[in-house]
Amino acid sequence: xxxxVESGGGLVKxxxxxxxxxxxxxxxxSAYGMNWVxxxxxxxxxxxxxxxxxxxxxxxxxxxxxxxxxxxxxAKQSLYLQMNSLRAEDTAVYFCARGRCSTTCALDSWGQGxxxxxxS
Amino acid sequence: xxxxxxxxxxxxxxxxDRVTVxxxxxxxxxxxxxxxxxxxxxAPKLLIYDASSLESGVPSRFSGSGFGTEFTLxxxxxxxxxxxxxxxxxxxxxxxxxGPGTKVDIK
Numbered sequence: 001x002x003x004x005v006e007s008g009g010g011l012v013k014x015x016x017x018x019x020x021x022x023x024x025x026x027x028x029x030s031a032y033g034m035n036w037v038x039x040x041x042x043x044x045x046x047x048x049x050x051x052x053x054x055x056x057x058x059x060x061x062x063x064x065x066x067x068x069x070x071x072x073x074x075a076k077q078s079l080y081l082q083m084n085s086l087r088a089e090d091t092a093v094y095f096c097a098r099g100r101c102s103t104t105c106a107l108d109s110w111g112q113g114x115x116x117x118x119x120s
Numbered sequence: 121x122x123x124x125x126x127x128x129x130x131x132x133x134x135x136x137d138r139v140t141v142x143x144x145x146x147x148x149x150x151x152x153x154x155x156x157x158x159x160x161x162x163a164p165k166l167l168i169y170d171a172s173s174l175e176s177g178v179p180s181r182f183s184g185s186g187f188g189t190e191f192t193l194x195x196x197x198x199x200x201x202x203x204x205x206x207x208x209x210x211x212x213x214x215x216x217x218x219g220p221g222t223k224v225d226i227k
Contacts, residue, residue, distance in 0.1 A: 035216065037164075037216070037218075044207065044218060044219075044220050044221045045156075045158075045164060045207055045209075045218040045221070046218065047209075047215055047216040047217060047218060050214070050215070050216065057214070059214045059215055061215065062121075095163055095164075097164075100169075102169075102170070103151070103170050104150075104151060104152040104153070104154075104169060104170050104171075104211055104212075105152070105211040105216075106154035106166055106169035106170075106175075106209075106211065107154070107156075107164070107166060107209070107216065108166045108169075108175065110163035110164055110165075111163060112162075112163055113163060
């Protein structure tokens with residue numbers, strides 16, 4: 001069974017940093033691109049960042065570019081999101097999601113999410 | 121950047137209704153479109169990919185259609201478990217832009 005488990009969320013002050021982790025099991029992480037998607041309280045889904053299977057290609061939403069860094073360790077079946085210079089508007093539940101690409105790409109498996117709260 | 125819109129934002133419906141949600145892209149995305157269902161406090165669930173392909177395990181009452189800039193998600197006969205928020209998402213560019221969502225609630 002495919003499973004994604006996020007961790008590392010919590011309360012942080014504006015300007016602070018946090019590192020999220022996503023532990024993958026039930027599939028070979030190195031075969032898939034991976035993504036972070038967030039959802040602010042009461043709001044819709046916002047794609048944050050993507051990383052290809054071997055880390056060759058990395059993309060960010062404009063809202064986080066220059067502040068967030070996505071990375072992965074395939075040997076450890078793990079995905080990460082380093083978040084620096086955090087702002088109140090970064091407050092959200094952060095989901096990791098597996099990307100599946102055939103003809104097109106879709107996010108076919110999701111974790112349960114981890115809450116990040118940015119507040120003084 | 122490609123922008124995604126959805127209509128309506130809220131859709132009151134009853135069990136047994138045929139329900140249609142529309143998603144539009146600001147420019148052509150071919151068939152690079154997926155649909156997700158999300159219930160409160162839960163992660164999204166993939167329903168449709170390639171604009172019209174049903175994800176494994178998803179009931180056949182869900183269907184998707186469209187190409188280019190206009191897409192629809194149809195639920196042929198709404199069931200109690202289908203009251204949720206539905207999001208479209210494009211993956212034509214190197215990002216996964218979501219639509220704002222359509223909440224299907226009880227009429």
